[in-house]
Amino acid sequence: MTETTQNPVTAPANILHPSGYLRRNPSVLWFLLGLAVLTLAVTLLSPAYGGGGISTSFVKTLGKTLCLCLAALAMDIVWGYTGILSLGHMAFFALGGYMIGQWLMYARTQEIVLQSLVAGPLPPTAEEIAQGVGSQIFGVVGGSDIPLIWGFAHSLPLQLALVVLVPGLLALIFGWLAFRSRVTGVYLSILTQAMTLALSLYLFQNDSGLRGNNGLSGLQNLPGLADVSQDFLSVWFFWASALMLALAYLLLSAVVSGKMGSVLRAIRDDEARVRFLGYPVEGYKLFVFVVTAILCGIAGALYYPQAGIINPAELAPIASIYLAVWVAIGGRGRLYGAVIGAAFVSLLSSWFTGGRAPSIPLGVYTIDWVDWWQVLLGLSFVAVTLWAPKGIGGVFDRFQGLHSPDRKGQPLGPDAGSLQESEAVE
Amino acid sequence: MRAFLLGLAMAFLGLTAHVGPVLAETVAKIVATHARDIEKPSRQTIGPVIADLAGSGDPMAARLLEAWGGKLLGKRKSDGAIFLLAPDAAGYALTDLQGASAGIAANAEITVLKPNAGVRGLIAAALVQFTLSDPDPAKRAEALNSIAKDPNVEALAALRGATANETDPALLARKLRLERLLTLRFDPDPKARVAAIEGFGADAGLDLRAALTPLLATTRIAAVTRPEGANIARSLTVGTDLSAADAYALLVTSGAAPARITREDQKQALAAHIAAGQVAGVPLSELGDQATRDRAYTALEAAGQVPSAATDDEVAKAIAAHGFYDVYTEADATVTAAARSALDRIALKVAAMQAADLSLDGLSLAAIYFLAAIGLAITFGVMGVINMAHGEFITMGAYTGYVVQQIVPGYTASLLVAFPLAFAVTFAAGVGMERLVIRHLYKRPLETLLATFGISIALQQIFKNIFGTQARPLTAPDWLGGALTLNDVISISYIRLAIIVLALLFLGFFLYLMKRTRLGLEVRAVTQNPAMAASMGINPDRINMLTFGLGSGIAGIAGVSIGLYAKVTSELGSDYIVQSFMTVVVGGVGNIWGALAGAGMIGGLQKAIEWLNPSNTLAAQTYMIIFIILFIQFRPRGIIALRGRAAGD
Amino acid sequence: MTALLEVSGVSVSFDGFRAINNLSFSIGAAELRAIIGPNGAGKTTFMDIITGKTRPDSGSVTWGERAISLLNLSEAAIARIGIGRKFQRPTVFEDxxxxxxxxxxxxxxxxxxxxxxxxxxxxxxxxxxxxxxxxxxxxxxxxxxxxxxxxxxxxxxxxxxxxxxPRLLLIDEPAAGMTLAEREQTTAMLVGIARTRAVVVVEHDMEFVRRLNCRVTVLHEGAVLAEGSLDHVTRNPAVIEVYLGRG
Structure with a gap:
């Protein structure tokens, strides 16, 4: 997996040293090494393949964290590199989950229904099976008909295609509308937030066809693998998540270190200037928006079978905001920053909210972290924005003795481009 | 029967009209004359008696009828005299027919007269007329109420008899209206009914609608030939007007066709006839298919082993052989036609009034969005800063109001304290936030967005920790309770009205502040060109701080207003924040009229969509947001956009 | 000499203010042209129209031998067909x-x-x-x-x-903030570039324009006031009025 020196994308970051992919991306080796070590450790400590030093639920937590890291990678590309603060990428993530969830739930229910029907005197008709599956799945929202949007749910390949297509198409339509009318900056953020809200409100309805606020459940049971225990499934999913994360990291670091990355960062810093260089800025934004939406969809498709349940609350705008928080805390504009941020904050968050963090007695009042973690998170987020815009990644710069260029002009943030467009005409 | 009763009533009418104050006969005399009929009454014979009683003009007549109908009229066994009875510990207290007390009698001495239900009905109808002519206007009004609640043909007759001597003009109007309402339903003459219906003209009263609607009630029938003489509302086409399944079900319920066998029953029947792995010669393994099952069942049918059930073919034939009709229960076509056209007319008028009511609803919603968004519009417009914690400032205002109500007694007084205090608290919070955070992030709008997210997350959790997750009440004073009701369609609660007024006040205040004060001038200067403003001696720092404080303060006031009709929870503000953003984006940034237009559009739109799809407010919000996303396509800078070079790109 | 860029009868208003008023302009395939004019003469708006940033209310802008209209092209497409623009402030990607x-x-x-x-x-x-x-x-x-x-x-x-x-270069005040030596270097370079392509220089600095030694177009209130050699236009009374009349 590390033989990537053959990578066809060989645009230089430094023309004087037109060296290979790895040289331009020193973080890749470290990242893959770390991920390999983690995977090995988790495998050896898992109840299924090793001593059982960690529980199956912890394996799942780690596996889910890897999926969140994948989503954070996508967010970093769209925000950290391209400067589009999307507040909708967790919606794409959840859509991916819904798509895979449809198959998981349908196929699994069909298995159960078939089992119960086979016991009857006559072999079941297709209609009876559909009826049985329908009332099993939709009884909770008072229906037994299988809605049209479940038309592909019987087929894993089709539903896997939807994992890619549905978030991709939504992103394509929304992005086309938004970018075409040159909506930028905070406007775009708010618009993406509105999109997320609309989608989640829609899914909350019982007649949305996706079981309203009940969502899809029982996703941890794989159809056809009823005999395999969760101990094994959890490790398999961990492997799949790790593999996907590694692949995405390799691919994305190749993309951002090449000319594509250069154009994206240029769009982030000064969109109008890029346009006058002849680049179709809207096309690039749309490309990035769609590709990252698909990545998020894939991450969600890996996440929710490990979580076991998905419901519309997962699409709430706040989820996408957290995604931005992770990336910001980890460090924007660097891929490993996004991964570190997502892993660090989400694991810390589950530690605090899980009630495992020790309370702090203050005499008159005891700080119980279940109640105060959100406050701490919110404030530390403000602190990071104010004092450490590079996030945790900034520590690595220190470590490598790198310093940001001493700029004569205005301080350029990842969002300054939209401002500079108006200045450019002066 | 009705005709008879009506005839009887007409007799009353004639009598009361002519008799007037002169006592024709006393009750005692009438009773004496008709003693036999009174003791053994029948519907045929009792008419004249009641008519005489009703026409007597003697005040005792009403009491007698009342007692008679209530089975409290009795005959003393010893002398056959008739008395009004009142249950007493020792038996009955007696009152004679002149109204004087006549002592007490034991149960055994009295034969209670128990008229049958038919007679009691006649008595009751006669009594209605008495109450309708009761000297006490309150009693008359009550009688009218009970008729309006339970209209019937007897009441019509009584009403007609009770209009001539009505002195109270209000009651007379009610009686006349009620008489017409009853006429259009119960008059035996269709012409009179049509005339009554048309007499209402463009009236859209709820009572009229209630009277007309039952005239158009239909029943659905199936018939081989078109029913002659029936008042057919419409004939139905199978497939478009009703489904084949429904049509067949109608045939089954009317006994015109045998029931179909359900799939489940068919399965049971097949399962009961499994023999050697086969059903009627069909192997079991092939029965996982509906067509095969039908074939097996037909084979069983042919063998006489199962009852025959309608096949698809037979069903189709049966349906084809019948016509399906909706038939009016009202037999007269002229009446139904008149009622239909009257109802159509009313529907149009009601729709217009509903539109007015909807506009009022939309207006009040717009006022709320305006209040919630105006602070946001100010900070966004002047400073280019999006404050994601704006929603939490709204919540903060609402909680301030709640705390004030815990301390200050009296809802009016507490509100008077709460509004300025909420403004002060959120103003301070806004200024604090500007000084501590936002000031350092100017020129980095997306980072401001994020930092204020952080504050929003933290504030929301702090509210939860302090006030808990349950809703806290913020009670409006009594004079804000209730609603301003124009008619049965158009109404608006006073709280909403107050919020509209408040929004208008703020609009005025804000316009004054921006156009007429030094601060407004400086704010506008900083908005248009900060560098130039600074060089003119305006301190942009101070202006930014004040603007942010002002925007936040208005959020606090919006919070108190919203809290008055919505429950105060830590999520109150975030429920409004996306709408507020939409308001600002749709309206156009940096312009108070833009915020107003945006709020009007979003409020109106939301109500309109809810009206189109009333069962589903979630879907309404979804559609609204989609609409806004599309709207941005056509007006990327909002309804009221700054144009030209100043707007940049 | 056929024109590379032909702007004719272009007008544009912002909120009632006529920034460009029936302006016509053309430049050949290998020509150096200086545009001068007081503040608010419409120089920037003129460049905005050519580069597709601003759409004119009326008039036409055509390009090249086949006279393609630029009015329906996006900024990026206009840049791709060969029009480059340099802003007054250096805008490079600093990161x-x-x-x-x-x-x-x-x-x-x-x-x-x-x-x-x-x-x-x-x-x-x-x-x-x-x-x-x-x-x-x-x-x-x-x-x-x-x-x-x-x-x-x-x-x-x-x-x-x-x-x-690019085949046409639009350059906004290249000399601003440069040292004398740098100015000379810039002048030489611009003259050199203009041998193979069209160059339009917008400049305030008359001394710099004189050194370019090229045809000059004077813009005033959104229209062409005068055109010709620098000496020719500076003798034009209308130009003197505009420039010197205001002190």
Whole structure:
């Protein structure tokens, strides 16, 4: 997996040293090494393949964290590199989950229904099976008909295609509308937030066809693998998540270190200037928006079978905001920053909210972290924005003795481009 | 029967009209004359008696009828005299027919007269007329109420008899209206009914609608030939007007066709006839298919082993052989036609009034969005800063109001304290936030967005920790309770009205502040060109701080207003924040009229969509947001956009 | 000589203010032209119209031998057909190296998929090195553009413009903030560039314009006031009125 020196994308970051992919991306080796070590450790400590030093639920937590890291990678590309603060990428993530969830739930229910029907005197008709599956799945929202949007749910390949297509198409339509009318900056953020809200409100309805606020459940049971225990499934999913994360990291670091990355960062810093260089800025934004939406969809498709349940609350705008928080805390504009941020904050968050963090007695009042973690998170987020815009990644710069260029002009943030467009005409 | 009763009533009418104050006969005399009929009454014979009683003009007549109908009229066994009875510990207290007390009698001495239900009905109808002519206007009004609640043909007759001597003009109007309402339903003459219906003209009263609607009630029938003489509302086409399944079900319920066998029953029947792995010669393994099952069942049918059930073919034939009709229960076509056209007319008028009511609803919603968004519009417009914690400032205002109500007694007084205090608290919070955070992030709008997210997350959790997750009440004073009701369609609660007024006040205040004060001038200067403003001696720092404080303060006031009709929870503000953003984006940034237009559009739109799809407010919000996303396509800078070079790109 | 760019009868208003008023202008394929005019004469708006940033209310803008209308093209498309623009303030991508800046500008297919598949050939590498050397940044290829001095950024931007290989260059006040030596260097370069392509220079500085020694168009209140050699236009009483009449 590390033989990537053959990578066809060989645009230089430094023309004087037109060296290979790895040289331009020193973080890749470290990242893959770390991920390999983690995977090995988790495998050896898992109840299924090793001593059982960690529980199956912890394996799942780690596996889910890897999926969140994948989503954070996508967010970093769209925000950290391209400067589009999307507040909708967790919606794409959840859509991916819904798509895979449809198959998981349908196929699994069909298995159960078939089992119960086979016991009857006559072999079941297709209609009876559909009826049985329908009332099993939709009884909770008072229906037994299988809605049209479940038309592909019987087929894993089709539903896997939807994992890619549905978030991709939504992103394509929304992005086309938004970018075409040159909506930028905070406007775009708010618009993406509105999109997320609309989608989640829609899914909350019982007649949305996706079981309203009940969502899809029982996703941890794989159809056809009823005999395999969760101990094994959890490790398999961990492997799949790790593999996907590694692949995405390799691919994305190749993309951002090449000319594509250069154009994206240029769009982030000064969109109008890029346009006058002849680049179709809207096309690039749309490309990035769609590709990252698909990545998020894939991450969600890996996440929710490990979580076991998905419901519309997962699409709430706040989820996408957290995604931005992770990336910001980890460090924007660097891929490993996004991964570190997502892993660090989400694991810390589950530690605090899980009630495992020790309370702090203050005499008159005891700080119980279940109640105060959100406050701490919110404030530390403000602190990071104010004092450490590079996030945790900034520590690595220190470590490598790198310093940001001493700029004569205005301080350029990842969002300054939209401002500079108006200045450019002066 | 009705005709008879009506005839009887007409007799009353004639009598009361002519008799007037002169006592024709006393009750005692009438009773004496008709003693036999009174003791053994029948519907045929009792008419004249009641008519005489009703026409007597003697005040005792009403009491007698009342007692008679209530089975409290009795005959003393010893002398056959008739008395009004009142249950007493020792038996009955007696009152004679002149109204004087006549002592007490034991149960055994009295034969209670128990008229049958038919007679009691006649008595009751006669009594209605008495109450309708009761000297006490309150009693008359009550009688009218009970008729309006339970209209019937007897009441019509009584009403007609009770209009001539009505002195109270209000009651007379009610009686006349009620008489017409009853006429259009119960008059035996269709012409009179049509005339009554048309007499209402463009009236859209709820009572009229209630009277007309039952005239158009239909029943659905199936018939081989078109029913002659029936008042057919419409004939139905199978497939478009009703489904084949429904049509067949109608045939089954009317006994015109045998029931179909359900799939489940068919399965049971097949399962009961499994023999050697086969059903009627069909192997079991092939029965996982509906067509095969039908074939097996037909084979069983042919063998006489199962009852025959309608096949698809037979069903189709049966349906084809019948016509399906909706038939009016009202037999007269002229009446139904008149009622239909009257109802159509009313529907149009009601729709217009509903539109007015909807506009009022939309207006009040717009006022709320305006209040919630105006602070946001100010900070966004002047400073280019999006404050994601704006929603939490709204919540903060609402909680301030709640705390004030815990301390200050009296809802009016507490509100008077709460509004300025909420403004002060959120103003301070806004200024604090500007000084501590936002000031350092100017020129980095997306980072401001994020930092204020952080504050929003933290504030929301702090509210939860302090006030808990349950809703806290913020009670409006009594004079804000209730609603301003124009008619049965158009109404608006006073709280909403107050919020509209408040929004208008703020609009005025804000316009004054921006156009007429030094601060407004400086704010506008900083908005248009900060560098130039600074060089003119305006301190942009101070202006930014004040603007942010002002925007936040208005959020606090919006919070108190919203809290008055919505429950105060830590999520109150975030429920409004996306709408507020939409308001600002749709309206156009940096312009108070833009915020107003945006709020009007979003409020109106939301109500309109809810009206189109009333069962589903979630879907309404979804559609609204989609609409806004599309709207941005056509007006990327909002309804009221700054144009030209100043707007940049 | 056929015109490369032909602007005719163009008008545009902002909120009732006529920024450009029935303006006509044309430039040949290899010509150096200076545009002068007082503040608010419409110089920037004029450039905005050519580069597609502002749509005129009326008039036409046509390009090239086949007289393509530029009015329906996006900014990016206009840049791709060969119109380069340099802003008054140096706008280079400060977070990227000089080399990256130049590669971005290098003439190549501009769509996202081409960017993904882009490979810097030896030829391209040589071109980048040559352009950098031409503007005196040969030793700074690996430095971030943000670290350069103001003048160096100007040079980098000019090199980026050349890398685009445009047929028409629009240059807004190139001399602003430059030292005397740098001005001379710039003059020489512009004259050199204009031998093979059209160059429009918008400038306030009469001394600089004189050194360019080219045809001059005077804009005033959104219309052409005078056109000809510098000496010719400076003798024009209307021009004197506009420039000197205001003191």
């Amino acid at each position: 990227q190296t000089v080399a990256e800046n130049l590669i971005l500008a290098l003439k190549s297919p501009r769509n996202p998929f081409a960017a993904l598949a882009f490979v810097l050939t030896g030829e391209g590498r040589a071109r980048v090195a040559a352009l950098a050397a031409q503007v005196g940044l040969g030793a700074h290829l690996a430095r971030k553009a943000g670290e350069l001095s103001h003048g160096q950024k100007q040079w980098l931007e000019i090199a980026m413009l050349l890398a685009q290989e």
